[in-house]
Amino acid sequence: QFIALASLLFILVSITTFCLETHEAFNKIKNTTEWINNGTELVQHCEVETDPALMYVEGVCVVWFTFEFLVRIMFCPVKFEFIKNLLNIIDFVAILPFYLEVGLSGLSSKAAKDVLGFLRVVRFVRILRIFKLTRHFVGLRVLGHTLRASINEFLLLIIFLALGVLIFATMIYYAERIGASPSDLSDSNYTKFRNIPIGFWWAVVTMTTLGYGDMCPSTWSGMLVGALCALAGVLTIAMPVPVIVNNFGMYYSLAMAKQKLPRKRKKHIPQAAQMSSPTFCKSDLNMTCNSSQIDTCLGKENKLMEHNRSACIRPGSIAPQR
The missing domain is CATH 1.20.120.350 (Voltage-gated potassium channels. Chain C)
Incomplete structure (x- = not known):
């Protein structure tokens, strides 16, 4: 920390x-x-x-x-x-x-x-x-996982936005030329929409409902196109957003649940002796017995002798017949 x-x-x-x-x-x-x-x-x-x-x-x-x-x-x-x-x-x-x-x-x-x-x-x-x-910070990690899991939705949003920008930039260009003067071939004195690439910026700003106001239509046909562009932008952005919000809620819930779980400490677990190991049958013989545990130790010794007869047989050997 x-x-x-x-x-x-x-x-x-x-x-x-x-x-x-x-x-x-x-x-x-x-x-x-x-x-x-x-x-x-x-x-x-x-x-x-x-x-x-x-x-x-x-x-x-x-x-x-x-x-x-x-x-x-x-x-x-x-x-x-x-x-x-x-x-x-x-x-x-x-x-x-x-x-x-x-x-x-x-x-x-x-x-x-x-x-x-x-x-x-x-x-x-x-x-x-x-x-x-x-x-x-957990919140920033959740945001990163959300963006990574929502790549398809972001690509879909960009494709929808690109199609709308292309369509409405073309429409606003021809809509503004309706009221232009026939002698002004470049429309430089009448409107700022002099070509379609310039209309791309206006379409992006309008579809995202930002509206800087540096470029705006001046004819009734251009205003109609601008209104349709704004409505289409709201619908285009609103469609993929719920999926992204659901991904964020899912990752946030998982992160909060993981934080509430108790931390597990790794404990060392000794490896059990194998049957082929020479110390497998001698582990119980190394126990020390005091005077108060004589009966217990004798019982363990008898069990150990039975265990040696049944378990302490090397691989490939044959158990003795009684």
């Missing part, structure tokens, strides 16, 4: 640092000069420099994540299964850019600067560390 809380704390600190790096209060504009054309021309550049305190905090978090990753991979019994795990891949991809950036920060070559620029773009991978919380 202590390690889980520490890991959770570092994840939250890392994500907070990632968000604060984009705030203008932690970014300073720095003017730099550079000689180009073999040192004959001086050019000034403006660069954004992040507060070093955030880099130090991120460095501490990365050190913890590196230690955690190395310990887990060191003690993992099956290394190949560890490498195939998606969360472990996210851990490695989120850790590696920091070390590359620190190693290349001291270089001044153009190739190093290009790599540093690419690594700064790849920084967004750090936000994927939020998925590491699935190791500590």
Whole structure:
């Protein structure tokens, strides 16, 4: 529990640092000069420099994540299964850019600067560390199992949505051209639906009932198409959703029931001696008897003698005849 809380704390600190790096209060504009054309021309550049305190905090978090990753991979019994795990891949991809950036920060070559620029773009991978919380929260694991079990429903939803987008984008394009001026061949002065691909964005926004308002029909025929698109979007999204909700309820019930079960401790059960083992017939003879257990021990000795006659026969031997 202590390690889980520490890991959770570092994840939250890392994500907070990632968000604060984009705030203008932690970014300073720095003017730099550079000689180009073999040192004959001086050019000034403006660069954004992040507060070093955030880099130090991120460095501490990365050190913890590196230690955690190395310990887990060191003690993992099956290394190949560890490498195939998606969360472990996210851990490695989120850790590696920091070390590359620190190693290349001291270089001044153009190739190093290009790599540093690419690594700064790849920084967004750090936000994927939020998925590491699935190791500590049951609800996130239930959500992951639900999404995995509902892949067919999601594919069905995407297919329905794609068909609706294609149909209504085509309809809105021709519906808006009805009121256009004959002299305006491109419809650029009359409507924003100048072609069908532009209508794809409007159809997606309308079918999902989001409605940004950046594109809207202006003719009565276009408004009719827009109303049909919104109704079709509600019905399209509403059909696969109950199946996904049922999967979530099933996995959530199983997770809650598993948490309520008492934990079973593994007990060591000694392996019984085999009949062919030389210690099989001598196990009872090693018992110590005190003066108060003489009768019991004598009874056990008589039973042991009978047991030796019947059971202590080596394989392939013949029992003596009486």
